[in-house]
Amino acid sequence: MIALIKWNIWQKRWGIMWWIIGAVSLIFMTLIFYPTFRNQAAELQRSFDTLPDAAVQLFGGSTDFFSPVGFLNSQIYFIVLPLLLGILSINLGNGLIGKEEQDKTIDNLLSKPISRTKLLTAKAFSGALILLIVSVSAALTTIATVKIVKLDIPLSRIFAISLICYLLNLSFGAVAFAISATGRARVASVGVSMTVALGGYLLTSLSGTVKWLSTPSKILPFDYYRSEEILQGTYRWRNIIYFICLIAICGFVSWFSFRKRDLS
Amino acid sequence: MVETKNNIAIEINDLSKNYHGMNKMALSSLNLKVKKGEIFGYLGPNGAGKSTTIRLLMNFIQPSSGRATILGLDVVKDSVAVKRKIGYLSGESAMYPKMTARQYLNYMRDLHPVGDMKYTKELVKRLNVELDKKIGELSRGNQQKVAIVQALMHKPEVIILDEPSSGLDPLMQEEFYKLLEEAKSRGACIFMSSHILGEVQRVCDRIGIIREGKLVAEQNLLNLASSGITIFDVTFKDRVDQKALKNIKGVQKVETNGSSATVHIQGDLSPLLAYLSKQNVSRLETKTMDLEELFLHYYQKGGGSK
Known part of the structure; x- marks a missing residue:
C-alpha cells in the first residue's frame, strides 16, 4: 500500500507544487494588504454596516470585515480557501479511481497482487495526504503572513480553522470519491460534489434570511463549518463529528461498491 | 501430457x-x-x-x-x-x-x-x-x-x-x-x-x-491434421446435386459453385467415396483442415457446436 501511495503522490508532484504556489500566493497577496485596511478600518466598517440584511447573509451573516478576525475570515477562510481547496479535493476524489478506470490503467494495477480494498484505501490516503500537504502549506503561509502584518489572532485558532477547513474539503472530496468508486460517470461525481459544496454555501448563507432553508442546509457540510466562530473561539467542536461521519459513510460506500463491482 | x-x-x-x-x-x-x-x-x-x-x-x-x-x-x-x-x-x-x-x-x-x-x-x-x-x-x-x-x-x-x-x-x-x-x-x-x-x-x-x-x-x-475433418474439392461433369451430398453420412458442409463442390466431411470417408464413384467426376482434390479452415468452419452459419 505504501508503494501505491508513494507512486500516486509522485505522479501528482507537479500538480501539488502548483496548488501550493497558488494557495500560498493567494493567501500572502491577500493578507499582506491588511495594514492598509487596518488604518481605515473604522470608516470602511461604517459603510459596510449599512448593507441590507440579504447581502450581509451572503457574507455569512457578518459585516465584520476589518477587525483581525473579520479580515482573515472574510478574505481567506469564509469562502476563498474552502473554494480553492474544495476544487482540489473534488478533483482528487473524482480522479484517483475514476481516471484510472477511464484510462484503463486500473487493469494493470489490479493485475498485480493487490486487493481492491487496498487499492481503494491507498487512493483515499493519497488524496487525503495531497490535500493535507496543500492545506498545511496554506496554514503555514497564513501563520507567517499574519505575523508579518501583525494581525492579532491566536495561533491556536489558525490551527483550528485550518483543521476544520481541511475536514470540510476532505468531506467534499470523499463525496466525489464515493460516487466515482461506484463506477458512475466522472461528470456525475464532479456535479454532485460541487452541488454539495456550493449548494451548501448558498443554503447556509441564505438560511439567515430565508428561515426555512436552515433545515435543509443542516444536511450539507458547509453548515458545520463556521469560520467566524472558529476564529472567535466560540466554535462548538462537536460539529466536527458531522465531517467525520460523512467521511466515514463515503468511505464505506466507496469500499462496498468498489470491492466487487465490474470494472468498465 | x-x-x-x-x-x-x-x-x-x-x-x-x-x-x-x-x-x-x-x-x-x-x-x-x-x-x-x-x-x-x-x-x-x-x-x-x-x-x-x-x-x-x-x-x-x-x-x-x-x-x-x-x-x-x-x-x-x-x-x-x-x-x-x-x-x-x-x-x-x-x-x-x-x-x-x-x-x-x-x-x-x-x-x-x-x-x-x-x-x-x-x-x-x-x-x-x-x-x-x-x-x-x-x-x-x-x-x-x-x-x-x-x-x-x-x-x-x-x-x-x-x-x-x-x-x-x-x-x-x-x-x-x-x-x-x-x-x-x-x-x-x-x-x-x-x-x-x-x-x-x-x-x-x-x-x-x-x-x-x-x-x-x-x-x-x-x-x-488428424482432426477428422477432410475437405474434398470435387468437379463434376454434370450438375452438382447439393442435397444428395448433404445427406451423405459425416458431411458437415457443402459449398457449390457451378459444377464444383467443396465438401467438409468428418470421420469415415467411404460413404462419400461410394457416392462419388457413381458420379461423373472430372477432378478430385482432398486436403486436411488447417486452423483458418477450422475457424471458418465454426464461424460460418451452421458451424458445429461443441
Whole structure:
C-alpha cells in the first residue's frame, strides 16, 4: 500500500507544487494588504454596516470585515480557501479511481497482487495526504503572513480553522470519491460534489434570511463549518463529528461498491 | 501430457457472465481446462466473449455463475494469491503517458516485487525497450514492449494474454513468441486470446474457439491434421446435386459453385467415396483442415457446436 501511495503522490508532484504556489500566493497577496485596511478600518466598517440584511447573509451573516478576525475570515477562510481547496479535493476524489478506470490503467494495477480494498484505501490516503500537504502549506503561509502584518489572532485558532477547513474539503472530496468508486460517470461525481459544496454555501448563507432553508442546509457540510466562530473561539467542536461521519459513510460506500463491482 | 489434478493450471467450470441490461449472455457455461506447460489459444472475433473470459479470470468483472480456478486458487475468493502467480498483458495496454518506461517498470515492480532483476534486464535488452523515453512518446509497438516486460518480469507461472502482439513488428513478434516458448519450457501455462490465426498456429499447442459466448470447439493443434475433418474439392461433369451430398453420412458442409463442390466431411470417408464413384467426376482434390479452415468452419452459419 505504501508503494501505491508513494507512486500516486509522485505522479501528482507537479500538480501539488502548483496548488501550493497558488494557495500560498493567494493567501500572502491577500493578507499582506491588511495594514492598509487596518488604518481605515473604522470608516470602511461604517459603510459596510449599512448593507441590507440579504447581502450581509451572503457574507455569512457578518459585516465584520476589518477587525483581525473579520479580515482573515472574510478574505481567506469564509469562502476563498474552502473554494480553492474544495476544487482540489473534488478533483482528487473524482480522479484517483475514476481516471484510472477511464484510462484503463486500473487493469494493470489490479493485475498485480493487490486487493481492491487496498487499492481503494491507498487512493483515499493519497488524496487525503495531497490535500493535507496543500492545506498545511496554506496554514503555514497564513501563520507567517499574519505575523508579518501583525494581525492579532491566536495561533491556536489558525490551527483550528485550518483543521476544520481541511475536514470540510476532505468531506467534499470523499463525496466525489464515493460516487466515482461506484463506477458512475466522472461528470456525475464532479456535479454532485460541487452541488454539495456550493449548494451548501448558498443554503447556509441564505438560511439567515430565508428561515426555512436552515433545515435543509443542516444536511450539507458547509453548515458545520463556521469560520467566524472558529476564529472567535466560540466554535462548538462537536460539529466536527458531522465531517467525520460523512467521511466515514463515503468511505464505506466507496469500499462496498468498489470491492466487487465490474470494472468498465 | 496426461491430465491430472496437479498439472491443471486453469480450470473453468460453468462460467457465465451476463452484463447488466444485456439480453444476451456474454459468456455462457464455459468449461475449460488448461494444463501447466501448455500454450492455449483462445480464438474468436470481436465480441465473441474472449475478453470477457479473460476479465473474469483476472477478477476485473464478477461471474454471474460458475467458477474458475488458477493453480487451484479461486479467481474471485483468492484473487490476490492468484495474482502473485500471474502475468497479465492486454493488447490495449494502458500505461501512464507521462512516466518513462523505467519509472513505469519500477512502479509495477514495487507492486509485484521481482526477485531476479537479471531477467528483467534481459527482457529489456531482448525487446529493445527504450527505458528513458516517456511512454506517451513511444510508438504503439514500443509501448507494447514495455507492457510485455511488466507482464513477464517476475517469471509468472500463468501468463494471461489478451491480443498480445498487436502493434509489434515482425521481428519483435518473433522474439515475443520465443519468450512464450521459454516460459512454456519452464512449465508456465499461457492462455492467450487472439484473432491472428497465424500467430496462434505458430505458438499454441491447443485452441478453443468461442462464438457468441459459447465454446464451440477445442482442438489440439498438433493433431489438427488428424482432426477428422477432410475437405474434398470435387468437379463434376454434370450438375452438382447439393442435397444428395448433404445427406451423405459425416458431411458437415457443402459449398457449390457451378459444377464444383467443396465438401467438409468428418470421420469415415467411404460413404462419400461410394457416392462419388457413381458420379461423373472430372477432378478430385482432398486436403486436411488447417486452423483458418477450422475457424471458418465454426464461424460460418451452421458451424458445429461443441
